Amino acid sequence: MVRLTTTSYVVLGLLGLRGPSTSYDLKRAVGHSVGYFWPFPHAQLYSEPRRLAEAGLLDVTTENGGRRRQTFSLTEEGRRALQEWLAVPETEPMQVRDVAELKLFFSELASDEDILSLAREQVRQHQERLTTYESMQERFGSVDSLASRLIPLELGIAMERAALEFWQNLAARMEQPDQPRGAAE
Amino acid sequence: MVRLTTTSYVVLGLLGLRGPSTSYDLKRAVGHSVGYFWPFPHAQLYSEPRRLAEAGLLDVTTENGGRRRQTFSLTEEGRRALQEWLAVPETEPMQVRDVAELKLFFSELASDEDILSLAREQVRQHQERLTTYESMQERFGSVDSLASRLIPLELGIAMERAALEFWQNLAARMEQPDQPRGAAE
C-alpha cells in the first residue's frame, strides 16, 4: 500500500470537487484555488495521479487519437480514502514559513536600517496580498456555489491582516527609537 | 559556488548568534528557538554545515581524543554571506501550510459534523499553542539579552490568535445553522 501524503489528498480532493480531470485541468484548478494557500509545482500534478492510479485510487482513461492525454477519476476506493481523511479532525499543526520572520530572528546580526527596510517591505507586500485576497472575495463572493470554497480565504485574510499589523507596528516602533525597549509590548 | 538555501542561512545565522558550535549544539538551539517557526529535521544540521564548510563559509575544528565531534564557525566569507542576506528586504511571500485549511477547502465533500469537529479540534490546538507561546514570552521576557529574539514570537502569537478566532467563529456559525449563509461575514 502506498503512503498517502497531503499532496495525494489534494489530488483526490480536486478530483472529488471537479469530477474527472486531466493533469492539466488540475494544474489550472490549483492555479486559482488551493494554489493560493497550498502551492505546489505542476510536475507533481502529473506524477502524483499516476502513483494514485497504480495504487487503485484513481481510474485512468487514455484518449488515443489526437494529443495523448489521460483523464483521471476517483475510484470507489479513492473516494473512500478521501472521505476517511476528511473525517479525521486534523491535529497536524499549522506551519508558517516566513523568511522575513527568520531574518528578524537574526536581527541582532544586522543593522537597524536593514531591519527597518525589511519591515517596510513586508508592510508593502502584505498590503498588496491583502488587496488581492479581498478582491477575490468580492469577485467570487456572489457565486453561491463557490461560497464554501471561499471560507478558507477568510483565514488567509485574517493571517495576512495579523502579519500586516505586526510589521506596521514594528516599523512604527523602530521609527521612534526613544521608546522603552523589549519584546513584550 | 554552492547555492545557499534558507536552510543554509539558518545554519549561518545560528553560528552568528551563538559562536562556534557543533551540529548537536545547533540541533538543541533549533529545538527551543527557530524550530518553533521554521522546523527542520536534525539530520540537516549535520549535512548542511558540511556543505557550507566545503564552500568555504565555515571553518571546521575536529576534536580528536574522546568522542569525535566537529565544531563549526563562520569564516569571514560566511559572515559576509550572512550579512548580505540579512540586508536584502525579503520579498519571498510568507507561506502558511495548514492541513486543516485544506480539509475545509474540500468541505463540500464532507459532512457538516466532520467539519464541525474539525473546527472544534482546531480551536483546542490553537488555544494550546497560544498558551505555550505566551508562557514562553513571559519566561524569557525578563532576560534582556533575549528581547530581540522574542520579537518573532509576537508574530507567531498574532498568527495563532488570528487562526484561533477564525476557527472559533466558524464553529459558532456552524452551531447555529439558522444563520444567513455565505463566506463574506
Added chain:
DNA sequence: GGTCACATAGTATGAAACATAACGTCCGTA
C-alpha cells in the same frame, strides 16, 4: 564493578517535494 537508563553525538537511507528546463503538439495567422 557491572549493567541499566539516559543524554549525547552522528550516520544512513529512501521517499517526497521542489524548481526548472526541455520536449512535443496543436492552432491561428500572415
Added chain:
DNA sequence: TACGGACGTTATGTTTCATACTATGTGACC
C-alpha cells in the same frame, strides 16, 4: 508553409523530510 504562442507532458537534479540506526559517555543503583 512557417512561425509564434498557447497548450500539455516529461525529465532531471537537488533539497527537504522522516525515520531508524549506530555509538559513546555518564551517573545511579545494586
